[in-house]
Structure formats: C-alpha cells, structure tokens
Amino acid sequence: MINLLLMNGYGLFVWSAFAFTLINFFGLYVIINRQLIKENKKFKLKFNNLEKIKYIQAYKQSTNQVLVSSNAAQKI
Amino acid sequence: MLNSFFEIFKIISLSKLTRIIVFSLFVIFLTLGLFESLLLSPEDYIQSDAVRIMYVHVPAAWISLGIFSFIAFLSLGIFIFKNKNFVIIAKSFAPSGLVFNLIALVTGSIWGKPTWGTWWAWDPRITSMLVLFLFYVLYIVAWRLFENDKAAKISSLVAITGFVNVPIIKFSVDWWASLHQPSSVKILSETTIHSSMLTPLLLMTAAFALFSVLIFLMKYNVELIKIKNKGLDRL
Numbered sequence: 001m002i003n004l005l006l007m008n009g010y011g012l013f014v015w016s017a018f019a020f021t022l023i024n025f026f027g028l029y030v031i032i033n034r035q036l037i038k039e040n041k042k043f044k045l046k047f048n049n050l051e052k053i054k055y056i057q058a059y060k061q062s063t064n065q066v067l068v069s070s071n072a073a074q075k076i
Numbered sequence: 077m078l079n080s081f082f083e084i085f086k087i088i089s090l091s092k093l094t095r096i097i098v099f100s101l102f103v104i105f106l107t108l109g110l111f112e113s114l115l116l117s118p119e120d121y122i123q124s125d126a127v128r129i130m131y132v133h134v135p136a137a138w139i140s141l142g143i144f145s146f147i148a149f150l151s152l153g154i155f156i157f158k159n160k161n162f163v164i165i166a167k168s169f170a171p172s173g174l175v176f177n178l179i180a181l182v183t184g185s186i187w188g189k190p191t192w193g194t195w196w197a198w199d200p201r202i203t204s205m206l207v208l209f210l211f212y213v214l215y216i217v218a219w220r221l222f223e224n225d226k227a228a229k230i231s232s233l234v235a236i237t238g239f240v241n242v243p244i245i246k247f248s249v250d251w252w253a254s255l256h257q258p259s260s261v262k263i264l265s266e267t268t269i270h271s272s273m274l275t276p277l278l279l280m281t282a283a284f285a286l287f288s289v290l291i292f293l294m295k296y297n298v299e300l301i302k303i304k305n306k307g308l309d310r311l
Contacts, residue, residue: 039297
C-alpha cells in the first residue's frame with residue numbers, strides 16, 4: 001500500500017496528474033449538468049404555462065415530447 | 077435526407093437512456109483503465125513509475141486533437157451546407173475539447189519535472205499544444221462575444237484557421253528537434269509500445285472518449301433546449 005502511494009518517489013507527480021484529470025472531469029460535469037437542469041426547468045415551466053391550443057401545437061413536435069417526458073438532467 | 081438524419085439524432089441524443097448507457101460505459105472503462113494504469117502496468121526501466129502519467133496525458137492530448145479536428149470539419153460543413161445542426165454539434169464539443177487540452181498541458185508539465193527536470197520548455201510539441209489551447213479559448217470566446225449567426229461564422233473561421241495547427245502538433249516531433257519522442261502508437265505501421273502498456277493506454281483513451289461523448293450529449297441538450305425555449309416564445 002505504501003509502495004502504491006510512494007511510487008518509487010514519483011507518487012506526488014503521478015497522483016497529482018491523475019487527481020487533476022479527475023477533478024477536471026468532475027468540475028466540467030457539474031457545470032454542464034447545472035446548465036442542463038436550469039434550461040430544462042425553464043423549458044418545462046414555459047411549456048406547462050402555454051395556452052391549450054399552443055400546448056397541443058408544441059406537443060406535436062417529437063423533440064418537445066422527449067423533453068417534456070424526460071427528467072434526465074437530474075438523474076445522471 | 078440530412079434533416080431527417082438530424083431529427084433522429086436529436087431524439088436519440090435527448091433520450092435519458094442514451095446518457096445512461098454512455099455514463100455506464102464511461103464508469104466501466106475508467107475503472108478498468110485506472111486499475112490497469114495504476115496497479116497492473118509495469119514501471120518503465122528508465123522513468124520508473126513516472127511513466128504512469130502517460131495514461132492520462134496521452135489520451136487527453138489525442139482526444140483534444142480529435143475534437144478540434146472534428147469541430148474544424150463541421151465548421152467547413154457550416155459554410156458548405158449552411159446547416160444549423162453542424163453549428164450546434166460543433167459548439168457542444170468545444171467545452172470537453174478545451175478541458176482535455178488543459179489536462180494534456182498540465183499533466184505534461186507534471187510529467188516534465190521528473191523526466192526532463194523542468195515544468196515547462198518551449199518545445200515544438202508543447203508550444204503547438206498551447207497554441208491549440210488558445211484556439212479553443214478563441215472559439216469559445218467568439219460564442220460569448222457575438223450573437224447567433226455572427227458567432228457561428230466567426231467561431232467556424234477560428235476552427236478552420238486553427239486546424240492548420242493540427243498537423244504541426246502531429247509532425248512537430250519529426251520536423252524539429254524535440255524533447256518528445258516520436259510516436260510509439262501508429263495506425264498505419266507497427267506499434268512499438270509493449271501490450272502491457274498499450275492496454276491501459278487504450279482503456280483510458282476509450283474512457284476519455286466516452287466522457288467527451290457524455291459531455292457533448294449534455295451540452296447538446298442544453299443548446300437544443302435553449303432553441304426550443306425560443307421556439308415556445310414565438311408560438
């Protein structure tokens with residue numbers, strides 16, 4: 001275990017390179033996921049407040065159907 | 077034909093299931109890749125364990141180059157076909173490309189200290205990677221500074237111009253004296269890296285590629301929902 005951490009004296013370099021990569025992955029994921037949740041909320045709020053005729057018109061579009069039915073942003 | 081393809085593509089990319097599949101595959105490949113690169117792969121006879129930095133540095137560099145080339149290719153398509161779908165796809169790939177480029181630069185710097193004795197050198201490969209980073213920044217800034225059509229045109233021009241730098245990065249180690257070694261992993265000729273090191277390298281590359289697809293899907297959804305929001309306003 002100690003050998004794994006020390007890596008023959010290169011532990012600080014190796015672990016910091018891997019940590020930097022994973023922190024960046026996490027950071028990017030969080031930023032984009034926040035944007036997605038925000039836009040999804042805005043869309044659903046607008047969609048549900050549409051007048052009935054406009055709602056039916058908007059619901060005819062296949063992409064709108066997917067967006068209204070999905071809640072993916074919060075789940076992944 | 078092209079429009080119906082993009083309509084199907086939109087449905088698939090908006091689906092929660094697509095993201096779940098990509099995310100699951102990413103986790104599987106990343107776990108295997110980390111296990112292989114940190115525990116199973118051998119140390120180098122000269123660099124010792126410092127060689128393990130290669131398993132994050134090289135895939136990050138490959139993916140950032142690949143993404144920029146793809147953005148440039150799509151940007152050319154924007155001018156030829158005048159198709160807005162190309163614009164959204166290109167724009168959605170940029171954030172992950174930028175982050176991979178940053179990872180390649182920083183992990184390269186961390187690797188440079190124990191192997192070359194310096195954090196930074198104005199080596200042709202490193203310098204051209206820094207230039208690519210600046211092109212990524214310019215591309216993203218163009219989207220922030222300008223509005224819709226103008227932003228699409230300017231960012232596309234940035235991507236096409238920046239593409240000139242891609243072969244320079246690739247061949248910099250052959251054209252000039254460089255601290256970097258010539259490529260060991262080749263598509264057209266024999267790979268000179270041992271399979272015990274190639275396996276973790278490929279696993280990590282697959283994991284990084286899947287992560288960029290996941291981020292692309294999420295960003296693509298953000299852009300599509302923004303467009304749909306504007307569409308609802310116009311009803």
